[in-house]
Amino acid sequence: MAGFLETPILRTLEKGLDAASIRHQVISDNLANVDTPGYKRKEVQFEDELAAVIDRDESAMSGKRSDPRHIPLNGGSGDLSSRVVTMEGESFRNDGNNVDVDREMAELAKNSLWYDGMINQISHKFSMVKNVLQGVR
């Protein structure tokens, strides 16, 4: 891909979209299993990882990774990824299931809005590049 499109912002937005789609999958799974005894709801953790990447001191020394299995030393957003965690506690039903439909629906609405917002941001980025390319006419 052209180098001017490989910006950190686009990469981060891309990761955010990935996280949103995984989160949607997890919410769908929670909703599908609303009547499964013993099922524990799952959650996607992304914002914490994102905050950790943003808070990193960019001027500090960073390690170069020659293998994807290396532990990143103060790397960029390249190693930013979401995690799916199972929420074991907070059960309030007799069948051991801890899915709360109201909460999942709220999460679903939030996630959709978040996703749409990021799509708008990406579209905006591309339209700015387009503007520059059309500028000479």
Next chain:
Amino acid sequence: MRFLTSIDTSASGLTAQRFRMDIISNNLANVNSTRTGNSDADGVLPYRRQMPVFAARQAEPDSFASALSAAEDRRNAPGGGVRVVSVVEDEAPFKTVYDPQHPDAIRTGPLAGYVRMPNVNTVTEMVDMISATRAYEANVTAVNAAKSMAMKALEIGKG
């Protein structure tokens, strides 16, 4: 593509809830069925209430790479929805109604003159039905959200 997988996940929820609805309808339809074709020492056996058993489904890996990563962090993978494992019969005791004229009444013993009726409770079934309807609606909403998110993704770069 992740959104198609999550639509499949919601679809499994829709199927499960529809199946549950079928069973509830069957229970309600058989609320007065005193004969099932089986019998015991006291005469014919009435209908037993049926219940579906749900279990969470693991996500199906679609390629070697995803199978490998799924093996690495199976705990971290989002699940693949729900499935109906089996249908079990409610072992709760039958209701007995005193009706000596009934052809299926018990003839001898301490319960002579009583008719065994199905262990279906109409109120329980109605409550289950409402629960199934709501769960179905929640899954439909999730499908619609996935659809609109996928459409939105196709709009990248159009503006």
